Amino acid sequence: xxxxxxxxxxxxxxxxxxxxxxxxxxxxxxxxxxxxxxxxxxxxxxxxxxxxxxxxxxxxxxxxxxxxxxxxxxxxxxxxxxxxxxxxxxxxxxxxxxxxxxxxxxxxxxxxxxxxxxxxxxxxxxxxxxxx
Numbered sequence: 001x002x003x004x005x006x007x008x009x010x011x012x013x014x015x016x017x018x019x020x021x022x023x024x025x026x027x028x029x030x031x032x033x034x035x036x037x038x039x040x041x042x043x044x045x046x047x048x049x050x051x052x053x054x055x056x057x058x059x060x061x062x063x064x065x066x067x068x069x070x071x072x073x074x075x076x077x078x079x080x081x082x083x084x085x086x087x088x089x090x091x092x093x094x095x096x097x098x099x100x101x102x103x104x105x106x107x108x109x110x111x112x113x114x115x116x117x118x119x120x121x122x123x124x125x126x127x128x129x130x131x132x
Contacts, residue, residue: 001082001083001085001095001098001099002073002079002081002082003079003080003081003082003083003099003102003103004078004079004080005078005080006080006099006103007099008083008095008096008098008099009073010095011070011071011073012068012069012070012071013069014087015048015049015050015051015068015069015087016039016047016048016049016087017033017037017039017040017041017042017047017049018038018039018047019049022049022050023039023040023049025049026042026049026063029062029063030062030063031043031059031062031063032044042060042063042064043057043059043060043063045060046060046064048064048087049063049064049065050064050065050066050067050068050069051064051066052066080103080106081102081106083098083099083102085098
């Protein structure tokens with residue numbers, strides 16, 4: 001997600017069976033999409049349509065490709081920051097929530113690199129606290 005002028009812009013697409021283009025791609029490669037979930041599962045096992053692994057399973061290897069959707073965008077002074085996160089992260093927080101939180105933290109710390117280290121430190125402390 002790119003933050004530009006305080007607004008978040010998604011630079012990728014969902015890599016799962018809820019994406020109609022991904023569903024078409026899976027079916028064109030000879031894969032099947034089961035109907036046992038809302039959007040189905042590739043070969044009846046997994047909703048993800050792009051990822052690493054699956055080397056031992058020929059059908060999944062054929063259907064689930066290791067290449068993410070990418071976009072090229074010009075960077076200019078209105079681009080404030082870029083957030084890279086996993087699909088699980090975006091299931092919990094919306095793009096606008098993440099942009100809002102990030103802008104607040106960066107504003108509080110005057111946009112310095114200190115803000116990034118604070119976020120990282122807090123994440124480490126949170127993970128340590130919750131691992132016991």
